[in-house]
Amino acid sequence: MRRLLSGMAALALAGSLAACGTSSDSGSSGDSGGVDKVKVGVIPIIDVAPIYLGQQKGFFKNRNIELTMESGQGGAAIVPGVVSGQFQFGFSNFTSLMIAQTKNVPIKTVAAGVASTGEQGKDFGAVVVTKDSPIKTAADLVGKKVSVNTLKNIGDTVTRESVRKAGGDGANVNFVEMPFPNMQAALEKGDVDAAWVVEPQLSTIKAAGGREVASTFVDAADDLTVAAYFTSTKLLADDADLVKRFTEAVNESLAYADANPEEVRTVLSTYTKIDAALGAKLVLPKWPTQINEPSVQTLAKLGEGDGIFSGTPDLEKLLP
Incomplete structure (x- = not known):
């Protein structure tokens, strides 16, 4: 932005x-x-x-x-x-x-x-990681690099809230800007630790073995x-x-x-x-x-x- x-x-x-x-x-x-x-x-x-x-x-x-x-x-x-x-x-x-x-x-x-949708794990936006990532919950995103499509916008706002609700410091997440279609490759290469994505990238990454660690829109507000x-x-x-x-x-x-x-x-x-x-x-x-x-x-x-x-x-x- x-x-x-x-x-x-x-x-x-x-x-x-x-x-x-x-x-x-x-x-x-x-x-x-x-x-x-x-x-x-x-x-x-x-x-x-x-x-x-x-x-x-x-x-x-x-x-x-x-x-x-x-x-x-x-x-x-x-x-x-x-x-x-x-x-x-x-x-x-x-x-x-x-x-x-x-x-x-x-x-x-x-x-x-x-x-x-209001449903944890069944929403159209989420933070995802690779299947072998050590990140298990949103709290583990503290200090990590997370991709968003636009800096200082809805992606990092809702992700920070997920981190806070999981008990972490939402201010201490490092966001990296990139287009949604580039995020899967960045995850797989290790350029970022996690990715904030929406559909269809969410389903694409999950189909390749990725894991969801936070339903960010659900965490932000009912x-x-x-x-x-x-x-x-x-x-x-x-x-x-x-x-x-x-x-x-x-x-x-x-x-x-x-x-x-x-x-x-x-x-x-x-x-x-x-x-x-x-x-x-x-x-x-x-x-x-x-x-x-x-x-x-x-x-x-x-x-x-x-x-x-x-x-x-x-x-x-x-x-x-």
Whole structure:
């Protein structure tokens, strides 16, 4: 995240966000019968399966929205993309969104994105080690090198909490930044002692003999809401009807995905490189339609304690 907001802060301070509404070839369609062309910045991971499923099922089309998903590398691209108008909506984990909010980036969440299953050993994110590693519990991570996909973000926050709950010093863990797909090789070569991963890397590493030592989202908070869909405050002010219709379609998509896991596994192959065999083994997250606000408050408190934020996140401004 050290690369995240050098550009975002500039965008927020510039004040010239005229392009932040819908794209020039789209318009409000609430009463006119027209169609809004909407771009959503997403990360091509299991978390966003519901929006692809909702697109297939016509949930957005039924609300006069022509939906296009564009892949970003993460919050560093998606948050400023939403603020500048490249995307009308985006998907990001809550720690990234809170970092942005403490930098006064003008964004607002509109719908839940993805949540923990709440089950130890049966969640979609965890810290893993090789099968012969001497690390047995999260407390053994003290003084060890642990890979995360982004430093000073949700990965190291929830991992530190797992260490603390296991009786260790959460401040004394050495995090190494690398992309999720590189973590298995780094583990096997001994470049890191443990890896914080999410699906599909979690199932891939376990299939190769790896062991899970901490269900970090579960340790962080009960039924943690991990991520959300969001928009710019300008679009919210300029076209509240579009935001309302998009939110309704997302909520219908989340509910459908949560009730139809096999269709989720099928849709994964349409936007990721996950093959059918691996898709059948993945631990799916939960997709509730409501943001669990107490869990986000806990995540904010943990991140603040770990020095991730420049100030105290204002959840009243960020949450719907």
